[in-house]
Amino acid sequence: MIERNVTLHMDEEVAVVTLNRPAKRNAIDEATLAALDAVFSALPREAKAVVLTGAGPHFCAGLDLKEHHDKERTAVDFMRVCQRWHSTFDKIQYGGIPVVAALHGAVVGGGLELAAATHVRVADPSTYFALPEGQKGIFTGGGATVRVARIITPGRMVEMMLTGRVLDARAGKTLGLAHEIAAPGESLRAAMVLAKRVAKNAALSNYAMVTSISRIADMSATDGMFAESLMAAVVQTGGEVQTRLGAFVDKSLAKVTPEQVAG
Ligand code: 1HE
Known part of the structure; x- marks a missing residue:
């Protein structure tokens, strides 16, 4: 699909x-956002x-700044742009299919907002993270105040934006923007390894993880416990449970061992 x-493409x-859109550093213009939306829909x-x-x-270099400059959008125009970004990135975060980001180079502005909508983020050492909106007289609009702030804390996001601080891959990993640092140039290969591992989980378990955990974090403790019990009731009685737990019972299922510990 193009x-x-x-x-x-499928692997x-x-x-x-x-x-x-490498010539424009994968900046997100209206056409690119519509294409992302179509793919994830x-x-x-x-x-x-x-x-x-x-x-x-x-x-990804974030919002297409040239398009924004050329279009001279009104406040309402840009509110609609933001809402389209939110809706597309929600499809990524809550679509029910785990998304692993393979990061390299600039992950800045809306590029970081996009990465924050994914579930697992693999960086290589060339990766750097920034929210350089303030220096350009603009603000985040693709969900960073919610998604990035929840990952690195609101206070850290305010500091990052005010100072224009650029974080390397290691600093990003410390803050949770990346979960793994691959060898130079290897983030895509490492992301594929993880994605193929994730794909082996029961689809309904993956669905529960990516759709319910972040939402439950928005709920009161009482509501969260209730939502968790509902989700678990659906998953624990799902089609693959008998087969997979049968493998545990007959001891053919791999055990969780300390040898699986990874940095
Ligand atoms: C772009 C964009 C862009 C590159 N919009 N065209 N995002 C930013 O503030 C990032 C702005 N971009 C940069 O700081 C740099 O371009 C990069 C660090 C990402 C890459 O540097 P480099 O040296 O590899 O490439 P370059 O020479 O700067 O750019 C190559 C081309 O990409 C050039 O176009 P050309 O026609 O002159 O060849 C650049 O103009 C173009 N380009 N980035 C448009 N962002 C919903 S609100 C979201 C808020 C935001 O995301 S604010 C944006 C934050």
Whole structure:
């Protein structure tokens, strides 16, 4: 499937979605956002996980600043732009299919907002994170005040924006913006390994993880416990439970061991 500026191909059970506007550092203009939306609205049925990556030297440079400059949008125009970003990124975060980001180079502004909508983030050492909006006289609008703030804390996000601080891959990992640092140039390969592992989980368990945990964090403790019990009631009685737990009972299922510990 090829939309303008976004491509999709299948690698076994993993859908590989690539921002493909490298000459503009994968900046997100209206066409690219519409393409992302189209891809995440209609993932192939056989996709059990997604890897999201960017072509060229950077993952994503955020909002297309030239388009914004040229369009001279009104406040209402830009509110609608933000709402389209929110709706598309919600499809990524809550679509029910785990999304692994393969990061490299700039993950800045709206590029960081996009990465924050994914569930697992693999960086390579070239990766750097920033929210440089303030220096350009603008503000985040693609969900960072919610998603990035929840990952790094609101206070840390305020500091990052005020100072224009740029975080390298290691600092990003300390704050939870990345979960793993791959060897140079290897973030896509490492993300594929993780995505193929994720794809082996029961689809309904993955659905529960990506749709319920962040939402339950927004609820009161009482509501969260109730929502968790409902989700677990659906998952624990799902189609794959008898087979997978049968494998535990007959001791053919792999055990959890300390050898699996990873940095
Ligand atoms: C762009 C954009 C863009 C590059 N919009 N065209 N985002 C930013 O503030 C990031 C702004 N961009 C940069 O700081 C740098 O371009 C990069 C660090 C990302 C890459 O640097 P580099 O040296 O590899 O490339 P370059 O030479 O700066 O850019 C190559 C081309 O991409 C050039 O176009 P050309 O026609 O002159 O070749 C750049 O203009 C173009 N380009 N980034 C448009 N962002 C919903 S609200 C979200 C809020 C935000 O995301 S604010 C944006 C934050």
